[in-house]
Amino acid sequence: MENHSEHLKFLDNLFSTFTIIARGNYVVLYDVKKRITRVTPAAADLLGLPGEYIPSGDDVWETHIHPEDRLTYRRNMKALLSGESRGYDLTYRTQLKDGSYAVVRYAGSTILDAQGKPLVIGGILINEGVTAVTDPVTLLRNQYGFFRDLVAAIELKRNCVIVLCGINRMNGINEEHGYSFGNSVLQQAAWLLQDVVGQEGTVYRMEGAKFAFLTESLSPEELAVKYEKIRRAALAGLPVENVRQVLSINGGMIHFDGGKYDERTVQACLNFAYNESKFYHNGKLVNYNGAIGMNTHESLELVAEVRNDILMDCKNFSLRYQPVFNAETEKLVAIEALLCWHSERFGDVPPSAYVPVLERDFLFEELGYWILRRAMEDGLKLLKIKPDLVLNVNISPAQIVDDFLFGEIDKISKSVGFPLKHLCFELTQSCRLIEPDILRRIVHALKRKGILCLIDDFGSGVASIDFLRDLAPNFIKLEREYILNINKPGNLQIVRHLSELATELGTKVCLKGVEDAHIREIIKDFPIVNVQGHYYSEAITLDEIVEKYL
Structure with missing residues (x-):
């Protein structure tokens, strides 16, 4: 029976071979049977991994994959481990040592044992670049910047209020007037939000036609007044290329002060409030108040525990x-x-x-x-x-x-x-x-x-x-x-x-x-x-x- 040291020697020899053909790119090997990951030391430092040899490497690696990419990562790993897939060329947002996310490409193949079962998954890791935090259309901080700020707010237990708002029928506007006009609409919406929120909060461009604003200085009641001002201004029409473009918007709000939950839990609850506004309240601001019988803080921690249990x-x-x-x-x-x-x-x-x-x-x-x-x-x-x-x-x-x-x-x-x-x-x-x-x-x-x-x-x-x-x-x-x-x-x-x-x-x-x-x-x-x-x-x-x- 092969002992542990012999197995590591085999992995090291294989790693050396991959390093030669990687041409300067980082190398990542995953030993399927031992569940050990071997990675180029520089890559371990870049990603903030515990070292170049990582026990239970698949689990550790998953924690560095962006939460929205983890389900895809998990499915692809299952396909490789089952033998359903042999080669791979995949891209995931991966967390770096400083907490930012970079777009990282993983490419390689599976090496099979004598019985035709996966033995080692090996390949290269290419850093495609750190994800920018500025939206090129509106010049606001984008959703990556939003999540960085949200993580910091939760960790420091800051008392924060967030509003997520979005423009209805943005696809229709783009189809009718073109994407250049649509971008002008987004720019005008961004200026409106910045003008109303002012120095009392930060405005972000989220995905699609959604925006968020986060504040530590305004109460939920004060922010609700500002949202209604934004909603009425949008309904009155924003000046876009010599016309007034009437917009209807939806909005969800959440108030939190730190607890046993993460940014994805806050996002899930915020999205729920937003969808309630969109589908059931004609765009009026909906405040997330938590589950029946719980306050917002308790409900956030409940949702966080449920999400962790799913993982x-x-x-x-x-x-x-x-x-x-x-x-x-x-x-x-x-x-x-x-x-x-x-x-x-x-x-x-x-x-x-x-x-x-x-x-x-x-x-x-x-x-x-x-x-x-x-x-x-x-x-x-x-x-x-x-x-x-x-x-x-x-x-x-x-x-x-x-x-x-x-x-x-x-x-x-x-x-x-x-x-x-x-x-x-x-x-x-x-x-x-x-x-x-x-x-x-x-x-x-x-x-x-x-x-x-x-x-x-x-x-x-x-x-x-x-x-x-x-x-x-x-x-x-x-x-x-x-x-x-x-x-x-x-x-x-x-x-x-x-x-x-x-x-x-x-x-x-x-x-x-x-x-x-x-x-x-x-x-x-x-x-x-x-x-x-x-x-x-x-x-x-x-x-x-x-x-x-x-």
Whole structure:
């Protein structure tokens, strides 16, 4: 058996060979079996790594990859470690010793052992340059500068307020008038923000048509007044190339003073407030106040702990399943996977406390695929007992628009052995905010794969008859509030007419929120196919499903 010193000697010899052919570029080798990374000393110094030999090198290296690039990095590493990919030429934003990010190119290949399994991943590292912190269009600090300042504010526990605001229909302005005109719009918007905020804060150009301003000297109330002044000025029109360009904007705000959370947690909560402003409050400023029963500080720390848990392979997450029954026979026909999370500090926390914030976070894709894999593994056990059972899994906007969605579905279903014809994706309410044409194409593609599709909370928010007609889902679940308040004037008629309309269009109706016998009796003559609610069962464990219903 090869001892450790011999293995290191092999790695060193290989490193010398790579150094010769690297022509002055940094060399990086990763020993797959020993999980040791060997890197050129100068590269270790550049990146602030612990040395040229790094135990658990894959984990250490990931911490230096920009948070928004980590999911892609992780997927590419999985492809290399599984043998799915051999060569690579990839670019990631990578953190340097001073905390800044540089665009770094990684290129190389995988060396296989005698059995054809990956032995060493080796190649070169090229620093493409430190990421600039000035936006060339507006000359404001850009989002990299924003994150540097935000990190410093959190570490120093400064009392800060941030507003994230954005211009609606910027793509339409560019298409109608050209990108030169669009850049002039962004410049005028930047000048307006700087004029209103003045010396009391810093204004940043974020991605696309978004801006942020951060202040330590203004209260949330004072900043809200300034935002409203900006919003009204934009609606009155900004002078752009001899015309007045009317703009509508949205804005989210957060107030923090340091705690056990990082800049990405603050960003996730800020984005949530921004999207609430955009989709539900007509651009009025929305202040992030935290989850129900928590202040902003506690909620930020909760979201931070959840995000960290996702990065640690979702160790504190679990699934429970709520049974779905045939409305006529009251026999089990499906189960809906429901997410649970527990921590020592916060105890059992409902998804409503963190899912709305994280749905648009890049990490939510990772959690979503963990849910899908775990649910398929559990569902397969039940299919062996009840071959016609359907597994319902909620799918988020982040997953719906993920370029890897169909590849991940195929990969997970094949590795688990779960037949896709028994899978039903429940589109959450926020999925309906996706561009309709994009959503329609994706839903139709899912159905072509044999996956069932369900629109959840139909009749609420932005749900419309158009979704029923254009998406042609297999199922809809009616908005729960209609059912819980079935005796309220008009609700009974809405439930009946929506059920009849969906049935006529070929969509089956599932009624959730059936909490008692009274509700069950009222809707028994409606064209309802499936029912779900506490009258039948709350969410229970897999073993309880087997014990009670199979």
